[in-house]
Amino acid sequence: MNRxxxxxxxxxxxxxxxxxxxxxxxxxxxxxxxxxxxxxxxELSRITVVFSGEETVKQQLMNQLYKLPDVCSIKEFNxxxxxxxxxxxxxxxxxxxxxxxxxxxxxxxxxxTVDYSKDYIMLRLTDTTxxxxxxxxxxxxxxxxxxxxxxxxxxxxxxxxxxxxxxF
Amino acid sequence: xxxxxxxxxxxxxxxxxxxxxxxxxxxQILNVYDSLYMHQNEINHILTAHEQGAAHAADGYARTxxxxxxxxxxxxxxxxxxxxxxxTAYLDSIPMVAICGNxxxxxxxxxxxxxxxxxxxxxxxxxxxxxxGSVEDLADTVREAFVLAKSGRPGPVLVDIPxxxxxxxxxxxxxxxxxxxxxxxxKDIRIEEAAEHINSAKRPYVYFGGGIVSANAQExxxxxxxxxxxxxGCSLMGLSAIPTDHPRFLGxxxxxxxxxxxxxxxxxxxIISLGVxxxxxxxxxRFKFAPTTNIIHIDVDGSELCKTVNAVxxxxxxxxxxxxxxxxxxxxxxRPEWSATVNALRIKEAETLDNREGLTxxxxxxxxxxxxxxNTAVVTDVGQHQMWSAQSLFFKKPRRFVSSGGLGxxxxxxxxxVGASFGTNERSVLITGDGGFGMCLQELATAVSYKxxxxxxxxxNGVLGMVRQWQTLFYNKHYSNTVLDRKxxxxxxxxxxxxxxxxxxxxxxxxxxxxRGFKTDGPYIIDCKIDKDEFVLPMLPxxxxxxxxxxxxxxxx
Numbered sequence: 001m002n003r004x005x006x007x008x009x010x011x012x013x014x015x016x017x018x019x020x021x022x023x024x025x026x027x028x029x030x031x032x033x034x035x036x037x038x039x040x041x042x043e044l045s046r047i048t049v050v051f052s053g054e055e056t057v058k059q060q061l062m063n064q065l066y067k068l069p070d071v072c073s074i075k076e077f078n079x080x081x082x083x084x085x086x087x088x089x090x091x092x093x094x095x096x097x098x099x100x101x102x103x104x105x106x107x108x109x110x111x112x113t114v115d116y117s118k119d120y121i122m123l124r125l126t127d128t129t130x131x132x133x134x135x136x137x138x139x140x141x142x143x144x145x146x147x148x149x150x151x152x153x154x155x156x157x158x159x160x161x162x163x164x165x166x167x168f
Numbered sequence: 169x170x171x172x173x174x175x176x177x178x179x180x181x182x183x184x185x186x187x188x189x190x191x192x193x194x195x196q197i198l199n200v201y202d203s204l205y206m207h208q209n210e211i212n213h214i215l216t217a218h219e220q221g222a223a224h225a226a227d228g229y230a231r232t233x234x235x236x237x238x239x240x241x242x243x244x245x246x247x248x249x250x251x252x253x254x255x256t257a258y259l260d261s262i263p264m265v266a267i268c269g270n271x272x273x274x275x276x277x278x279x280x281x282x283x284x285x286x287x288x289x290x291x292x293x294x295x296x297x298x299x300x301g302s303v304e305d306l307a308d309t310v311r312e313a314f315v316l317a318k319s320g321r322p323g324p325v326l327v328d329i330p331x332x333x334x335x336x337x338x339x340x341x342x343x344x345x346x347x348x349x350x351x352x353x354x355k356d357i358r359i360e361e362a363a364e365h366i367n368s369a370k371r372p373y374v375y376f377g378g379g380i381v382s383a384n385a386q387e388x389x390x391x392x393x394x395x396x397x398x399x400x401g402c403s404l405m406g407l408s409a410i411p412t413d414h415p416r417f418l419g420x421x422x423x424x425x426x427x428x429x430x431x432x433x434x435x436x437x438x439i440i441s442l443g444v445x446x447x448x449x450x451x452x453x454r455f456k457f458a459p460t461t462n463i464i465h466i467d468v469d470g471s472e473l474c475k476t477v478n479a480v481x482x483x484x485x486x487x488x489x490x491x492x493x494x495x496x497x498x499x500x501x502x503r504p505e506w507s508a509t510v511n512a513l514r515i516k517e518a519e520t521l522d523n524r525e526g527l528t529x530x531x532x533x534x535x536x537x538x539x540x541x542x543n544t545a546v547v548t549d550v551g552q553h554q555m556w557s558a559q560s561l562f563f564k565k566p567r568r569f570v571s572s573g574g575l576g577x578x579x580x581x582x583x584x585x586v587g588a589s590f591g592t593n594e595r596s597v598l599i600t601g602d603g604g605f606g607m608c609l610q611e612l613a614t615a616v617s618y619k620x621x622x623x624x625x626x627x628x629n630g631v632l633g634m635v636r637q638w639q640t641l642f643y644n645k646h647y648s649n650t651v652l653d654r655k656x657x658x659x660x661x662x663x664x665x666x667x668x669x670x671x672x673x674x675x676x677x678x679x680x681x682x683x684r685g686f687k688t689d690g691p692y693i694i695d696c697k698i699d700k701d702e703f704v705l706p707m708l709p710x711x712x713x714x715x716x717x718x719x720x721x722x723x724x725x
Contacts, residue, residue: 014299014301015287015299018288018291019291022291022292023292026292056474056478059474060471060474060475063470063471063473064471066470066471067295067469067471068296069295069296069316070296
């Protein structure tokens with residue numbers, strides 16, 4: 001099983017996200033993360049999909065995406081040709097015994113304390129998915145109250161853009 | 169020109185060359201029907217008995233003409249009644265535009281009377297669908313729907329129009345009918361690869377499906393088969409694309425395909441597949457399918473390549489254009505050894521054919537063949553009669569076999585036959601079963617009202633034959649809910665609807681009944697008695713490979 005990141009540029013229309021995710025569901029593609037946002041132009045939205053599977057499954061997923069009329073272009077990213085990151089907010093129980101350990105770990109990962117009370121600490125970390133996984137694993141030694149993460153966003157390195165791709 | 173949304177819709181349909189549409193009115197589509205009334209000299213609306221029948225009729229019309237079939241319904245139950253018809257068209261890649269009314273935009277999302285989220289419901293069974301939020305978008309949305317329905321791999325598109333959008337007015341600018349998106353051949357490098365495989369093959373088999381019909385690529389395919397001296401087989405959806413008596417044609421392959429066709433495919437070292445999608449009914453167990461055979465797969469839909477079987481060479485592109493570029497690279501070859509093998513298979517198949525005396529499924533179909541003109545469309549429902557028809561019907565022209573291949577929709581036949589008769593402007597033949605006919609027989613009313621010439625042959629065995637066949641073979645003859653044994657008298661039923669019909673119990677009676685049916689103005693029912701224990705053979709058991717094929721003799725033991 002490989003991990004793939006695919007960026008999909010879609011027409012910014014009502015219900016487009018539903019069309020894409022509905023296709024994933026009915027063809028049983030196993031999606032591990034998905035983000036959506038408007039882009040540099042209001043006519044287009046960008047969906048970043050992270051999923052695991054075999055090469056043939058990835059090819060089938062991309063081919064099925066091509067068939068959706070709202071999809072304008074698709075680009076597969078790998079670690080060499082792109083920059084990816086995601087955002088984590090994590091709420092830790094503020095216990096005297098572990099306060100120092102949590103702070104040290106946060107410093108080591110570059111996580112920022114965004115809120116603090118005597119009961120809890122909220123940390124924010126922006127990094128790659130793998131680094132965020134590592135950080136969460138580290139935090140499991142203490143008491144995690146709540147986690148929220150965004151899923152990965154990716155941009156290709158260099159000045160070329162996804163809008164320049166001609167897929168068909 | 170300032171027009172209402174309803175008028176804009178009807179004008180846009182006329183602009184696209186629609187002269188015949190099928191549908192059923194209702195509260196939230198009233199304005200459109202008012203506009204259809206005003207434009208009845210330009211566009212003919214066929215009122216069916218049920219929206220499902222209208223959808224199947226639009227489908228049958230599209231299959232026989234190659235044009236986009238149009239169906240119109242109201243909101244809520246009208247729209248949901250279209251669902252089976254739309255799904256049928258989707259699975260068989262039939263160009264269709266479905267127009268639904270909906271409650272006014274101000275009421276959307278409030279669970280109003282007859283409100284349903286039809287764009288949500290039809291998301292997985294349409295190529296695309298639209299909710300038209302403002303009248304300004306309407307004309308272009310309908311045009312876009314037509315482009316999508318017929319471009320690339322065709323399919324159904326739904327346009328949902330709230331009532332206030334039908335009432336609102338805006339400026340309508342006439343436009344010429346939309347064109348298909350430009351088609352492209354596959355990449356040159358792939359074509360060259362394919363040519364190498366073909367030129368080095370020893371036992372090539374040309375395998376085509378519905379994509380050949382959509383792309384109108386019969387001529388190129390036959391030229392290819394001729395040049396490489398290959399036999400030709402097809403999937404259910406390919407039937408009637410080339411004349412049944414073409415010397416290279418072995419007929420349909422697959423679960424109930426012709427023995428020679430399936431075996432030739434299994435023995436081939438190269439399968440050149442054109443506009444097919446290798447479903448389980450075509451391949452049997454796909455992990456055991458043609459294990460030592462290379463597959464070249466040409467399809468306009470790239471997602472079909474390597475979806476169920478692994479092609480050594482997958483070509484995404486229009487089949488016709490791709491074959492045109494491929495042909496010059498193909499060396500002429502003669503393969504006497506392979507031809508001899510194929511001929512031996514044909515001889516073996518001839519030995520297994522059912523030549524019993526009396527009224528049998530095969531003798532019934534062969535009798536029907538005598539009455540088919542070259543332009544006669546033959547429509548089927550789904551089940552044993554469908555397979556008997558696929559095996560033994562004789563076709564001369566493309567688009568004359570109309571059958572629900574992918575979805576396998578029982579109840580498809582009568583509506584589709586109505587549409588086929590409008591499409592061909594000729595008498596059509598419906599071959600159905602007592603089960604499938606019973607599902608949507610209300611369209612008999614439509615056929616009577618419009619005097620639609622359709623000869624309806626009900627292969628009446630009193631059981632759900634195909635399911636029963638499986639119960640016989642794989643469920644220890646537990647005939648759970650497959651024995652209908654109803655007391656319906658189909659000839660009286662025909663008369664009750666204002667048509668005529670008769671029951672037949674021999675080939676001679678069937679022959680005479682067909683002669684009467686083919687002279688009748690309007691529908692004519694022939695209730696053809698078939699034994700309940702008849703099998704469709706050969707049969708490739710589900711999940712089996714060609715080694716497991718069941719032929720006549722084995723079953724009789």
